Amino acid sequence: MSNVILVTGGSGLVGKALQHVIETEPVGSRFGKQPNETWIFATSADGDLRDPAQTLKLFEKYKPTHVIHLAALVGGLFKNMKYKLTFLRDNILINDNVLHVSHTQKTTKLISCLSTCVFPDKVEYPLDEDKIHSGPPHESNFGYAHAKRMVDVQNHAYKEEFGCNFTSAIPTNIFGPYDNYDLEDAHVIPALVHKCYLAKKNGTPFIVSGTGKPLRQFIFSWDLAKLFIWMLREYDDVEPIILSVGEDEEVSIKEVTDAIVKAVGFEGEYSFDTSRADGQFRKPASNKKLLERIGGFQFTPFEQALDIIVKWFVENYDTARTGKKA
Template identity: 35%
Template sequence: MEKSAKIYVAGHRGMVGSAIVRNLQSKGYTNIVYRTSKELDLRDYNAVQAFLQEEKPEYVFLAAAKVGGIVANNTYKGQFLFENLQIQNNVIHGSYLIGVKKLMFLGSSCIYPKFAPQPLKEEYLLTGTLEPTNEPYAIAKIAGIKMCEAYRDQYGCNFISVMPTNLYGPNDNYDLNNSHVLPAMIRKFHEAKKENKSQVELWGTGSPMREFLHADDLADACVYLMDTYNDSTLVNIGTGVDITIKELAETIKAEVGYEGEIFWNTEKPDGTPRKLMDVSKLHGLGWKHSIDLKEGIHKVYSEYKELNA
């Protein structure tokens, strides 16, 4: 990407989009365009097409999506499927219509089958059934990947897809009803410490294994791949290292300084047993993460404390 190129970041207020904007700015990209959801509803086909025709961006990062954890995915199944399809269809098709030079579609590691071999290789896509708790979201993301591949095949569009692992970082969602596991734990332990609670309840057994990537690392990988990668096949973005949910809880508990007990509610679902990305392709392309999990948790908790003193 040329430093003066016009770049559209869809979802710039979210954790991923805001990290991409920060990364681009730090590298000297000055011509970045974006709109808030109030200014532009990405579910509205005509509004999206009018925006793209007016701005004519050369590069597009499609980081906008309706997202959430197990509770949100289970509760809003229809919305997650319909709205994510609307968002990505409108932006991908509109980018083709105006002749965007390159588009990056950001998916999610939940696209892989529930019982796929670990670590998850890119070629495992569509080789088995999905995890039921987030199937609608995963199906929408798989459709986005396949749409980028189809537009590349039919129209010659340079549209690429990347699959981030579990993310955390600035501008994360800490709502207990629809946040992901790491920010939810930070909030629970922080509030329990503040209110002198003797116990924090967490869902499941604590045995599932998860991999976590700081949003700043993801953004750096995205900008790197936008500059260097032009193949049709998707690319996993992660650390290649995972820990149990129990280990994550203990790490966050120690960082927060909470001294009470953890109660594991085993009547609640665990979700996928393990979800570790195979990042050998990413490493082979010349990029590796730089923020380890303990350092990352320290950074995000420091930011959270400032906002929730």
């Protein structure tokens, strides 16, 4: 029997990583394309998933047996805080349509992508899969986080009422090629890569906001793509699963910045603006459940992954998402 895997949000950071892995891993291997598989990477041009009719039309066109649902309205801190209702409503519409049509079209399996922002603001660390609903999320992510939490609620409801094989993944901080490198709206690694690149290009100082002391867990998008493929083929539990490197692989923003300076080849003045806020010091997540289920996985060394993304960014600067006008 042939399988058709539909990836929503196929042109984003994780969608592009899935496409890379499927195209470069050996056919028939654990993470490679299987002989009976067809992969469809859908984008917003294929249909507006906020619209039930367009969502149904997309599913009727490709008839997916499996879905990896990555599509979402996303943005940085400022946008999340300013447009709480928009982030809540648009993501609820997108998720509800994808889940409902997956059910009515008898999709064999659906994996949705959540975020660690779904976890409560005040929680005992490390984060684990049992703590998602144990308190309100941080106020800055109110709309987006609640919409993503509802996916977990719906997964359980669809399983209990209809027996659907729906589940979800919770990645930690993702970085990789095709990320958003816009200076105003990017997450920490792509923003620092872009700033360091411009400092080298323009011969200006490279100044990083904060002290550099906060700790984060970062997962390379190509590694995350492999874990999604593993989930697609081997994970059939409705309970969500955290996809992350281990707590012992937390790195400081100072260590991240040092590695970026080395990867970019920046030799100019480099300092931290300690008058700027650091944000949350650390929010470690446990990957114990993942390692118990997958039976071993080799994550890409952090500096090696950084070398890959810096090389990609420099080679694709004119087309990368940098905030420049096209």
